[in-house]
Structures are given as structure tokens and as C-alpha cells.
Amino acid sequence: MTTFLLQWLNPPWLAYALAALVHCGLLLALVVGSVAVCNWAERKIAGRVQDRLGPARVGGRFGWLQSPADGLKLLCKEDLIPADADSLLFRFAPYISLGASFAAFVAIPLSNDWVAQRLDAAAFFVLAVAGLEVFGVILGGYASGSKWSLFGAMREAAQVVSYEVPLGLCVLVPVMVAGTMNLVKIGNMQEGWFTNWLIFHDPFTFITFWVYLTCAVASVNRAPFDLAEAESELVAGFLTEYSGFRWSAFFMAEYGSMLAVSFLAAILFFGGWNGPVPIARWFGLMQENGPLAGYLGNLLGLANMLAKGSLGIVVMMWIRWTLPRLRIDQVLTTCLKYCIPLAAATFVGAMAWTFVARGGLNAGNDDATTRPGVATGGVQGEVAMTKSQ
Amino acid sequence: MNPINWHSCFFLLAAAVACAAALGVVASKNVVRMAVFLLHALGAVAGLFFLAGADFVGAMQLMIYVGGTLVLIAFGVMLTARRPFLSMDTKLAQWIAGTLVGGCLLAVLLRSALSVDDWAGPVSAAPRAQAEDLATAAPLGMGMLGVRVDRLDEPEAARREGMSGYLLPFEIISVHLLVVLIGAAYLARSTRPGEARLRENVEDKINAG
């Protein structure tokens, strides 16, 4: 894209800027588009769970225009700022959440070659950036000048800070099994049949996934962990005083981070852009068979990722519309008494498994490039790579 | 005209945000806004870490510093955010003294930073522009386990010197962290004087009335 633009545009920095803008736009369109779809899907799923239709009239049979109509309504709403609010922070807070939630997509590969920035510590980066979303919530809740909002903010702070720990541990397990934090490498290791997926690698990764699911739901503030906006207790928690576009910014941030944790789960546990069956390899849709084949392979990978991501989101919606909400002390107990010990135990267990089942540090060295279960081989590979430079 | 160096551009952007936010922390009176400025300063510093090729440290900065420490501070701010403490004025004399100390320090630091000509530009012929080439996580982890994989290309003598790694500091810091966390929990847990008495009073009243 950049090279193409460089041929036509002068000065060159314009070409760079334009190319960057286009790529940003594409990424943003993916996220915002999926937010719109999620919004519609949430209503439909809620409807099905509750034995009703959900949106059925706006825009035809499936109510597909519901989300745009809703967005339009939100944009047209009166923009209220309470008199008691710290208006600067109040205006600013939603964009912190939104920015943090979208920034996570910078390091998430959507396919083998389609990733905005290949970071060596990508898994870590995604976790770290997604964790920043809490700041918007805390600030928004505080700046609203309402006691309910303050309650929501305090709960969010307590909850997110505690759930970062088990979430980090859960991410660490597949990272350790794979031997790298590079999400592209982790994804590529799981190529082939679905038995190569890390969730099926050993019993510990299998357990880890369920702990990850719990912690991910908690860290994106979805029911039954939606304490910060518990509508039956705190009116709407940190969102109480928000309306119109700012409210929808928080809303988009929530869906954005749902998508981010789902994508992360897909890459870490479910093979990422590799389907359950190695179709791409059968049809030779690889980069080495020419750019078109590579493009098609990447497209297939994107479809895989989107399917897995949507599955994660659907599961979260299903959970939300089924379960009652936990109490704040129970949320924290779940984290401290169950999630953290369980995650730590699976971490130790996966480490032991890698050593016992794979025969220790040097066993994975031979097939360090393609197979999963190259825990230490990965590190050795890194070392070899850095040495060769 | 030389082509624009994008690395420099992003550096300048992050540096400007970091410095402006740091000055904002100093200048603002409201403690909540200070926290917001600090958030931006720390975030921008994380960006500078990425640009300096320390992507693992940058991610750690975002995760632990911004996501953990700063949330903790925001928590503290909200717990103590009563009107009189929200924004506290500093006396002019204190301002003058503070600025004087800070200014002198800045002068010394800038003097020493600018004094070495070699530091003005990159010395290495191969600047590491591509972030994907960076691999700091694994060497860091190995370093903490006592294996200095970053020194493998050095001569034998220098290598042996550095091969002990960071296992001991790592262990010390782990134990230290544990102690600190327990201590913090203990400190924050202590009951507030007066409160127990207050509760007793109320219960008596309820029982009596």
C-alpha cells in the first residue's frame, strides 16, 4: 500500500500518512463494525434466551437496522453534564476507555500476515492496554459528581485490579507452553488439525482456558461480574450521568474489549487464524505460493478469527442473559480464592507437564518451528535467532 | 531536504506528551487532574520505552505502572477526596523554593546530558527500526533465571563475568514484594480508632430504644 502510494504522491510523507490513515481506518472499521453487529446480536440473543423475538421491524425482517438507528438516536440525544461534575474529566473519560480498548487491536494479529504491529511481547501488550480501560471508568465515575457513579468507579477499580492477576497468569500458561509472547508465532505453532490447538495441548491448558474465560468476563465487566454498572443496585453505576455520544463511547469500549479478549482467547487457546482443519495448506493458500494465494489464505484466516471471536462474544452474551449478578465480595472472593490459586496451579502444572512429557529443556529443539509444546525450544530458538543476528 | 525520520517523529510526539503531562502534574492543583496527567505521562513514557527497543519493559510499564500502581493511586485519591483536600494551595515561598531546587537539578542534568557529543545521534550503524526484530522478553526471562543470553556474543572473560544473571536480585525482589504486600494489607486493615466506639454507641442506642 505504502509503496503503491509512494509512486503517485509527492512529498513522500503524505503517502506514509495516507497509508497509515487507511490502515487505521480499516482496523477501526473492523472494530466499530463488529460493535454494531454485536449490539444487534446482543438484542437478538437476549430475545431468543428470553423466549421473544428481539428486534424484528427496523430495517426488515431481522431488524438489522436496529444498531444504526440506535446510534443515530444516541447522537441526537441531549448532551448532559451534571452541574456537580468535573466537566473536563467528565468529557474526557469515555475517550480514555475507547482509546484503550481500541489500542489493544494494534498488537492482535487478525491473520498470519495481517497484524498492525508485530510485537515480541504482544500477548502482554494486549493485556496491559486492555487493562487501561479501567481508567476511563474510574475517572468517569469520579467526575460525574454522583455517589452512585463513585460507587461504580470504586467497584471497577477493585475488581479490575484484582482480576488482572489471574488473567495475566492464565495468559502466561499458553505463552509458556508456546515459549513466546509473540502472538503471531503462537498462532502459527497451532497450524494443522485442531488437535494442535493449545487448549488440547495438556489437561492444564484445558483448565486454564476456563479460568481465562471467567477472568476475561470479569475484566471486561460483563454479567455476572458487571458490578460497576449494576443497574439494580447502583442505578447504572459509572454510567449513571452519561448520555448520548459519551455513553455510546463507553458502550463501544465495552464491546471492543469483549472482542479483544475473545480474539486473544482464540489465538492463545483455539489456534487463532488456523481452522480446525488445515484447509489453507491443502489448497496451498500460503504466502510462498504467490501473493494471491497468500492473500486468500489471510482472508481465510481472518474469517477464522472472526468466527472464533464471535463465538466468544456469543458465549459472553449467553452467560449475561442467563445468570444473576454476583455481589462485590463474592466477585473478589472468586478472584482471590479460586481464580488465582487455580491459575497458579495450572501454571505450575503446565510447566511440569512440559518438562515431564516432553523430556525437559532440550527436547523441543528439533521441531522448534512448527509444533506446539516447544516451551523451552521456543526460548532456545529466540536465543539462536538473536545470536545469528 | 532529508526524508522525514518517522522514528524521530514518534519520539518527539511521545516526549512532548510526557513532558507536558509531567509539567501538568506539577502545575495542577486538583489531585484528580494530577492523576490524569500522571496517567498520560506514564503512558507516554511507555511509548518511549517501545521506541527505545524495550518492548517488554514498555508493556510492563503499561501493565504494572499504569494499570496497577496508578489505579491504586486513583483509588487512594477517591478514598480521600473530600472537598478540602481536593485542591490544596501551596505557599508562594514553597513554590519558589521548589522551583529553585528543581531548576538547579534540571540545569545539572541537562548540562551532563548535552556534554557528550557522541550521544547526540545514533552510533550504531544498524538502527533497530522494526519492532518485530526486537526480542527482549525471552532474554529478560532467561536473565532473571541466571542465564545471560544477551552476552553470548561477548568474549569469554567478559561473558563469565556477567553470566551470573539476575537470579539473586529476582529472588530478593520477590520476597521483598511479598513482605511489602503483607505489610500494606496489615496497615490498611487496622481498625479506625473511634469507629468501634461509635458502633458500640449506636448498638446500645438501638438496643435501648
Added chain:
Amino acid sequence: MSLFTQPIGLTHYLVVGAILFAAGVVCMVTKRNAIGVLMGIELVLNGANLNFVAFANPALRADPGRAVAWMDGHMIALFVIVLAAAEAAVALAIVLSFYHNHASVDVDEADELKG
């Protein structure tokens, strides 16, 4: 304009680090709110960290051909980050307990040794 076209050197990082450090010191000296002082400390630590990380970058130091960063700088930066977290936890615990005892977070009032 040359700033945008010249590659970045060590000095640039050191200057930013110095500014952060000095701002932190001023913050520590002038703020009366205990949490404000804490924020100043964080700034100081960040300024120092920036220097460590910058010095660890082989491209910025006179060591042509070296591809691997010095892990010492990164390692110290990591330790500082982790210790800052611990320090913040303890400092906040102290501030909160002071607040509960004295109903104030003004450091000027914390001038007695008695609890």
C-alpha cells in the same frame, strides 16, 4: 525541522528523562497532598527508568554491530517498576491510615511521631 529528519540519539532520551525527573522533584517539594507527593515520586522514578532503558539500547551507544540490547538496563527498569508498585501500595496504606487517624492528607500536618 531538523528534529524531524535527524535520527534520535541518547541525548534526546536523557533530556526527556531530566525533565521528568525535575518535574517529579518539584512536585515532591511543592505538593501538600500526600498523594501528590507520591505522584512526584513516580515521575522521578520514570525519569530515571527512561535513562536506564535508553542506555541499554545498542543503537544509541558506541558499540557498532551489537544486535542484542544490554539486558542490565531493562532489568533495572523492571525492578524499578515492580518496586514502585510495592512502594505505592505501602505509601497508600500509610496515607490512608494517616487519613483515618487525622482526617487529613496534608503532609504538613504529619509532624508528630505519635500515631
Added chain:
Amino acid sequence: MVMERISAELVECDVHTDELLINMGPQHPSTHGVLRLVLRTDGELILDVIPHIGYLHRSAEKLGESLAARQWLPYTDRLDYLASMNMNLGWSLVVEKLLGLEVTPRAACVRVMVAELNRIASHLVAAGCYGLDLGSFTPYMYAFREREKILDLFEAACGARLTYSYIVPGGVTADLPNGWLDRCAAFLDQFDPTIDDLHAVLTSNDIFIRRTAGVGVLDMKTAIDYGCTGPVLRGSGVDWDLRRDGEPWYARMYEGYAFDVIAPVHGHYRNEAAYPAAPRAAVVGDCWHRFFVRMIEVVQSMAIIRQAMDRYRGTDASMGQPIKATQKLPRGEAYLETEAPKGQMGFMVIGNDTKTPHRVRARSSCFCNLSVAPELCRGGLVADVPAVIGSLDLVLGEIDR
């Protein structure tokens, strides 16, 4: 009074703590109408709850002094608007008691049927909204779906879906339409299995149990002291139901019907093998038991309705004559409590030989049940307040009158 003194004291020595005074309501999603609770909290901990009522006050009792007994009936619809049939029944019975008026067996059967149907409808609202109070939206929709079907039956019987004015002193406004019994039987048959759905998403759901079991424990003595009635009283283990134990003027309506009074006496329910088992964490008198009592009462009401349908088929067609608006009330007074879904609803009427009563008074069950709320909430967490208030199943129309 005591409360105010304590509040003043707390404010006075409040300096060192971070107590927060929060208004829960009158506009709040989980206060079931326009109840206002002032919460005094220390972090998430509830130090005190002070209910403020009166936002729905409409002088219903005073209006009763300038309206004929028959004319005041629609006002009873608006007391507990979720159980209007039971409100109608209470007022009709007390007026009949004053007049010494007997109703025909067929009218009594119809009264039993619609009153019990309305009890089911009211308990469904209670169960659904309780799910909502605990953050679960779906049971609400399940419960309201079934309630709609009951409202359809009521609409067929009297033309209204909320304020029926169907049971009137002297009988009912009209006999049931043709085919109503079959519709009712069909409803009961399909409703039976849906109760299990509610049990699945609420009663035996682990999170639900954690939120309700052992929360807001109301012991038997406190319940009796505060005058709690209905499922709240029975949930605390008191085996007391006016349908069985009430005044003969009311209880004879239910004579010959086989049904259980649902209460965990000594921790055990009658026929408890037939119901989902109580979780280990549940304590008699907690939110879980209050909720469970309502769920099982629904089953009992269904049994009563089925028996009443059989009995209705065996009665002759005479429905009796409702009183006219010109009916004079004799000098004297009458008071009668009936077992409404939310507790014992008492009506008092004093006649003075004119058509308008000298005095009308309603004893609200929800008012007494609400008064115990501060006891239950104190020492709990903020999230327990909706759990407790929801388990008391309050309707502000009845409290404020």
C-alpha cells in the same frame, strides 16, 4: 424517633469516617415503585437504612368516607395493583360482614379461582422482579409471559387486565364466560412445567443461592414483633395462613379445599420431597426462603384452582346480586383480614346508616413488611439492599394508599 436520634449522633461523630448518605429512590430501578430508602453506608457496608414513604399517597381511605361502599371498590384495585382481585375480595368480604350478606356457592367458587389466579400472577411478578433485582433479566420475561396469560383469563372474565373491580360486595360482577374453565385448565396444564424453568434459572442457581441464602435473615420473633405477614412471615418458619387460620367469615371460603400452608417449620417444609431441596447455606427466614415460599405457594394455588373448578361445575347457576351504590351501611363496624399474596390485608369499615361509610381503613401488609427492612439490611452490603427489599415483595400503592 430512636432512628433520628442515632442519625444525629452519627452525623455528630462522623468526622473520622467516610460515611456516605445515599438516596436509593424514589427513582431507582429496584425499589419497586416510588420507595425512597436513605442508605447510610461505610464503603459497601450498610450502617443504616431509613425508608421514606408517601410518594404514591392518594388519600384512598379518606375518599372512602365520601363514596358508597360499591363506589370505593375501584380504589381497592389501586392499592395492591398487582393483586387487585385479592384487594376487591378483602373489601367485599368486610362490607358483606357488616351487612351480614352471604354469597352463593358459585360466586364463592369464582372468587376462590380468581383470587388464587391473582395470587399466582402476583407471585410471578415477585419472582420475576426478584431475578431482576439480582441482575438476571431472563426470569422476569419468563414470569411475565405466564402472567400475561393469567391477565388474558381475567380479561375474558371481567374485561380488564389490571384493575378488575370484579369481586364486588354481594358476589361478582358477572358469571364466568363460556369456555373459561377450559381455558383456565389449559393454562394450568401448560404453566405447571414452566415453574421448573424458574427453579432452574433462580431457585437452584448457584449465584442466586449465594446472593440470597443467609442474607437478610428475619428470625421468627422479629417477624412477629414487626407484624410481618404473608410469605415474609411464613418464610421465617411461622405456620400461619389466614386461608386456614383466619376468621370464619373468610376462612370458610376455603373450607374443603386441600392445600398446604408453605412454611419451613423447624427447617422443613411439608411434603418437601416434592420440591427442590433447600441449599445448605440457606437459613430459615433468609431471602432464599421467602422467595421459595412464594414459588411453592404458586403450586398450592394451582391445586386450589383445580379443586375450585370441579366444585364450580357442581354448583347451580345462581350468582347472587351485587349491592347497589345506594346500599346503606348499617350502624356498626366490621374488620376483616384476608390472606392477600403479599400478606394479611385488613379492611375496616364503620357504617352510620348512610350509604357512605363513616370511616374506611386499610391495614397494609406491605407497610409492616417494609418496616422490618432496616433490621434486615443493617450490616449487609449495598447489593443486599435490593435483595432484601425484593424478597419482601413490596407494592407502594398499598403502603402509601
